Amino acid sequence: MSLQVLKILSKLYIKSGAVDLGNPRDTLVATLLSARTRDEQVLKVFPAFKKCFPTWKKLAQASLADIERSIKSINYYHTKSRALKSLAQKIITDFHGKVPQTMEELITLPGVGRKTASCVLSYEFNTPAIAVDTHVYRVTRRLGWSNSQKRDDVEKDLQKLIPKKHWNTINRVFVPFGREFCKPQNPRCSTCPIAKYCRYQLKNHSSSRVHQVKSLKFIKRSLSYS
């Protein structure tokens, strides 16, 4: 059933991610910037940011004020600027100026959690990984594929459910699907292409049926008293 869902969504959505910028450095930086920020906003500031800091060395040597100025329209730009500077320094000193290619190494970088690391692994190194962002988290739980509250646990549930060779599909299709259909408020369940596989839809549908039956019973009772 879960593979059928991925198959349906794979036909609908393109293969690349919103902040997959075609190379490990740019994707790492853009994904870090995208935390609690809309991807469109990141993509808007990114060209100017890249022009100011075209190499890890430039970024590592830049003043915090300059980095902040270049990303000041991004949420948490103070914290992200500090993380970016430290990250650039660590990549130079610990990884010879190259973005590391394992989860264990990536999450040692400042500002990099499992979601960011998974995006880099999945999009740039074609290594199986599941990046659980806000859309993947919401869609997975609504489908009934996980009851976990923490993102790391949702990732583990997905890893158990989905064969490894399909892990890289999940973020690619759930993100655009979450934006178009499975929105945080008012999901478009009536036109959803995977509604028949969804626990949320089944639950809501059956509770609205129960409500309808109760209402009908109430009306009938009221009529019989009149």
Ligand code: SF4
């Ligand atoms: S049926 Fe509704 S809640 Fe379920 S996946 Fe589709 S849009 Fe989301």
